[in-house]
Amino acid sequence: MLALKTHSHGERGFVLAIVLLAMLMMAAMALAMNRSVGMQSKMAANRARSMQFHFGQVAAIEDARWQLTRNSTWRTDTSGENYEYGGIIYNRKVLDCAITGYGDAVTVLITAPGGRDPLQVHFMWQLVARSxxxxxxxxxxxxxxxxxxxxxxxxxxxxxxxxxxxxxxxxxxxxxxxxxxxxxxxxxxxxxxxxxxxxxxxxxxxxxxxxxxxxxxxxxxxxxxxxxxxxxxxxxxxxxxxxxxxxxxxxxxxxxxxxxxxxxxxxxxxxxxxxxxxxxxxxxxxxxxxxxxxxxxxxxxxxxxxxxxxxxxxxxxxxxxxxxxxxxxxxxxxxxxxxxxxxxxxxxxxxxxxxxxxxxxxxxxxxxxxxxxxxxxxxxxxxxxxxxxxxxxxxxxxxxxxxxxxxxxxxxxxxxxxxxxxxxxxxxxxxxxxxxxxxxxxxxxxxxxxxxxxxxxxxxxxxxxxxxxxxxxxxxxxxxxxxxxxxxxxxxxxxxxxxx
Missing domain, CATH: 2.120.10.30 (TolB, C-terminal domain)
Structure with missing residues (x-):
């Protein structure tokens, strides 16, 4: 359908359509990769429950503490609006860890503009070990x-x-x-x-x-x-x-x-x-x-x-x-x-x-x-x-x-x-x-x-x-x-x- 919209421009339109399709495919791949490091979680009353974070090759120390850093904004896919971070700072003991990874859970709160819940939210997080x-x-x-x-x-x-x-x-x-x-x-x-x-x-x-x-x-x-x-x-x-x-x-x-x-x-x-x-x-x-x-x-x-x-x-x-x-x-x-x-x-x-x-x-x-x-x-x-x-x-x-x-x-x-x-x-x-x-x-x-x-x-x-x-x-x-x-x-x- 993208090609039909650009048929009057000939070959240039076709190239543009291919580029757009490639960009969409890359975005989908990135989304899939992102899902591998951040576990999906259902949300009720603006609460993301039991978020489980994973990533590999972490030089962790057993019994260490990990802290979720504060992020100032959240952005939805659907509207592009910013949502204020209303979460808690994560500062609990890691349940298990090894050279290749760790696991634990954190509860995060989200405050949306006008009291509306976002349909989908991506946010960037960082973990810092304090042992x-x-x-x-x-x-x-x-x-x-x-x-x-x-x-x-x-x-x-x-x-x-x-x-x-x-x-x-x-x-x-x-x-x-x-x-x-x-x-x-x-x-x-x-x-x-x-x-x-x-x-x-x-x-x-x-x-x-x-x-x-x-x-x-x-x-x-x-x-x-x-x-x-x-x-x-x-x-x-x-x-x-x-x-x-x-x-x-x-x-x-x-x-x-x-x-x-x-x-x-x-x-x-x-x-x-x-x-x-x-x-x-x-x-x-x-x-x-x-x-x-x-x-x-x-x-x-x-x-x-x-x-x-x-x-x-x-x-x-x-x-x-x-x-x-x-x-x-x-x-x-x-x-x-x-x-x-x-x-x-x-x-x-x-x-x-x-x-x-x-x-x-x-x-x-x-x-x-x-x-x-x-x-x-x-x-x-x-x-x-x-x-x-x-x-x-x-x-x-x-x-x-x-x-x-x-x-x-x-x-x-x-x-x-x-x-x-x-x-x-x-x-x-x-x-x-x-x-x-x-x-x-x-x-x-x-x-x-x-x-x-x-x-x-x-x-x-x-x-x-x-x-x-x-x-x-x-x-x-x-x-x-x-x-x-x-x-x-x-x-x-x-x-x-x-x-x-």
Whole structure:
């Protein structure tokens, strides 16, 4: 029929018809190829359900995450109109993968102009791999006087700081040649610099990410004498238990025997107190007071873990007061957000402030504002305070002291003096299970607990081996730093049709 429309132009019309037919055939072939990489899906109420994407020759990492990138427009075959993308960002774990492919599903929403459904939609998508297997786990190996590192892509453990001999032999040397003395806390900033709460050396140490040189950034190692308003490296500390660095580079640490939270200003390097008012150094000189007043007028009692949420609010594991306390970033007012001050276990599925805590050592606030708390003595558990409801629940530990439960739901597992907790952006929970001599991990999607470092025996049997075969000795802290790597992206077409 195309030839009949062009008969008056003779041979030129015939050639044009052939070209048009060839173009139509090529379009049909392309459409068929596109269908091979994008599975058709029915659509109801503007929803494309269970889209299954496939393509070959993908260098995937098992257990990786894949992200569907946002596309600004959709185009229909029939009218050529643009449709706005109203979909969700895909960020779920790949169900299976190999060198040649992977499989999983994603739900996509479409908003059509004027509320009309498109008859057929093509859209272009791209998948980018972000693998939690490429994260690095840092461990404060307390009785081994080392900071250990586990590359989760390889599972191999190494030492990044400490010789294993307790003591202090100076700064400005390679961190693996420096002595530490019972490190209790570790923190890593975005550029890779590592901060260590060198507990019995009464110092906060820093390992430069580029040079691997260790220096002291707070504390002079001298006998305790409370000093504020001076250079941080010229004052004595009272056994710093944990360390945190905010986005501006300000350093915070819990000064355990001074019952305070101290801050080192990023610019001036001057040290000040941000919570706590006790002036006397000692085991039994702390107390409880001050809620709903200025944090610097309140009393703490052997504070241990600290963390900060996205708004800059400071959270304190007020260990011997059996509370988690919060210092408001704007007002500097301190309040209790979990614990009624009585040691013990009670209150799950109720308000966190009515619950009993059992000498909480660690606190962590995830990206959604949920608070995670370690309970150490007698009823070892990891508990969670919901950021919206304020309700407390148990997410790991059955309350019995022991080492059983790997590869089972975390709430049925035994823990043994869990000291600190860390939660990554995917909801995976890392637990420094101190006297099980392990780092345990609760998968965010399944709730199953496993061991990622430590074989359960206390000691040190070397480095450069699989982390789950290595000995740890009373690990006190763990932090997982995700080094996301975008694997080769692939573009493809998918089709949504058969609307009803």
């Amino acid at each position: 939690t297997n490429l994260s690095v786990l840092y461990i404060a190996d307390y009785e081994n006087h080392r900071i250990r590192k586990v590359d989760e892509a390889t599972g191999i453990i190494t030492t990044v700081a400490g010789t294993g001999i307790p003591g202090y032999n100076g700064d400005n040397q390679s961190a693996d040649l420096a002595q530490l003395n019972h490190p209790t806390g570790v923190f890593v900033v975005e550029n890779g610099d590592l901060y260590i709460a060198d507990y019995r050396n009464n110092r906060i140490r820093k390992v430069d990410a580029e040079t691997k040189i260790i220096t002291t950034v707070a504390g002079n190692g001298a006998d305790p004498e409370l000093q504020d308003g001076e250079l941080a490296t010229e004052v004595s500390l009272g056994w710093p238990a944990s360390v945190f660095v905010d986005e501006s580079g300000n350093l915070y640490f819990s000064d355990y025997f001074y019952h305070r939270i101290r801050k080192v200003d990023a610019d001036t390097r001057i040290i000040t107190t941000v919570a706590g008012s006790t002036t006397e150094y000692g085991w039994n000189t702390g107390d409880y007071s001050g809620d709903h007043g200025p944090a610097t007028s309140a009393e703490l009692n052997r504070p241990t873990g600290i963390d900060m949420d996205a708004d800059g609010n400071l959270y304190i594991a007020d260990y011997y007061n059996n509370r988690i306390r919060r210092v408001d970033a704007a007002t500097k007012i301190i309040t209790t957000v979990a614990g009624n001050g009585i040691a013990g276990y009670s209150g799950d599925c109720g308000p966190a402030t009515d619950a009993k805590l059992n000498w909480p050592e660690g606190v962590f606030v995830d990206k959604s504002g949920n608070i995670f708390i370690t309970g150490t003595w007698f009823t070892p558990r990891i508990r969670k305070v919901d950021s919206v409801t304020g309700i407390i629940t148990t997410v790991a530990g059955n309350g019995k002291t022991g080492d059983k439960g790997d590869n089972k739901p975390a709430i049925k597992a035994e823990l043994n003096f869990p000291m600190n907790v860390f939660v990554n952006d995917y909801g995976d929970i890392y637990i420094a299970d101190k006297y099980n001599h392990r780092i345990r991990k609760v998968a965010g999607d399944t709730g199953i607990i496993t061991t990622v470092a430590g074989n359960g025996h206390d000691g040190y049997n070397g480095d450069n081996k699989p982390a789950n075969r290595a000995e740890l000795n009373a690990p006190n802290d763990a932090i997982a730093v995700r080094h996301e790597k975008s694997l080769p992206s692939r573009w493809g077409w998918a089709i949504v049709e058969e609307l009803y």
